[in-house]
Amino acid sequence: MGEKISVIGPGTMGTGIAQAFLQSGFDVVLVGRSEESAKKGLDLMNAGISKAIAKGSLKESDRNNMLSRLKVTNKYDAISGSALVIEAVSEILESKISVLRECEKYAKGSLIATNTSSISITLLANSLANPEMFIGMHFFNPVPVMKPVEIITGEKTSQKATELAFKFSEMCDKTPIKVKDYPGFVANSILMPMLNEAILLLEKNVATKEGIDAIVKLGLRHPMGPLELADFIGLDVCLDITNSIYKATKDEKYKPERLLVEMVEQKKLGKKIGEGFYKY
Template identity: 50%
Template sequence: MERVAVVGGGTMGNGIAQIFAMNGFSVTLIETRQELAEKALSTIEKNLGRMVSKEKISEEEKEATLERIESSTDTASAVKDVDLVIEAVPELYDIKKKVFQTIDENAPEHAIFASNTSSISITKLAECTGRPEQFIGMHFFNPVPVMKLVEVINGLKTDPEITDQIISLSDQLGKVAVPANDSPGFVSNRVLMPMINEAIFCVYEGVAEPEDIDSIMKLGMAHPMGPLRLADFIGLDVCLDILEVLYEGFKDPKYRPCPLLVKMVDAGKLGNKTGEGFFTY
């Protein structure tokens, strides 16, 4: 495996592109508009620059990494000679479906398709293509260059050989691959999001202030970041999307999004990305 395409240059996509390029892969970063592609490349350059200043990599390694990354706004042509395509577009099924249909029509027969989705069914996404046995979930965690975990999700038809390849690939990237089967929210978000949601209910019901809820979880449960600060970091809109996937997938009221979360998203208070969520940035 030598050539990789990453569809989507946002927070997750540019991080995924960076780690592949750092580990010797040729990467094409695909965005919808040139200015978005340039923004993603600029972010990667800044991140690598910080690594140079911290003496984690050399200036030569930084330049070599950047040389391995090119950008494109034409998905069809960009995937024609790749070995692996990783999708990292917004967490909405209809958007992902269109992306995978385009990839399926243009990528080589041997290409593996992976989704970085944090909650949407891998089996359902795989059926958007004509090669569900070559489809798998690679759920990276933010910030991608730092976090070691890759949650590897098998769809109903995923070939076990593909799973083995992706686990081996994750090891090449310096990551730890942990397999899970397809289920709403997989393991990570099935456990995490109800905790975040319950913390939001504590604010909603006046049990405690956000700072105090986070302090209790950090000091009492040894969490490095409190659940409300983490929700802001993830993006409150993303948290809401995942909770809605869980709620729809299980039809269980324990996954019902807190009304305060819905209201904050409606008001555009999404956390770090907008400068205000449960905290101000």
């Protein structure tokens, strides 16, 4: 394919986005803030490919082909010449602004996107020199499997940037859906109050965690219960998202429940570290 995509942030979402583009034939640069984080990103990528092979969606022979088109680094100059740069760092405003400014410096003229799940695109764009080439592309976890991408335009996002975001999403075998720049966009505006309510029910001993999840799965036909899903997302990520939406809206339904705050303080962050609402 020849086109280069760069992803900043070698965590769960960043490596998932990188894997999805690799599977679609792109050359990919994955950038971490340090050599150690970059190496962890490569390990996550290999784990993601192994999972896809185990499920039959990839062959073992695909691994070498994909990894031959992947560059993992902690140097921003590697993103120069990218057709698209996607920022996928923690859901913290200051961190995202810092990374996006570096992206602008090294990828002049490229489409720059943020994978933010809750922060205003216009707010982020206000810190950039070229807001017309900046857009939101919110992927869903696990990225190689999940189809939708929320495409969010800021006040100054150009039509060209929007068209490119749709094009790259479709080339990556995703379904792009245009969404208004609203706190939490669509998915998290719906999801976070549900997770908050499930946590409150657990806190008030209305039912066990297993009971809450079973009712939602069996009664509402959700594939995962809310507490299991929160563990899968990461409780720290859930807290960052709810804090971000609550700060923007002042709507009490987004205010993080006390138990969620306490669990994050206790480093019970969910499946990725082996313990959250459940033990893994």
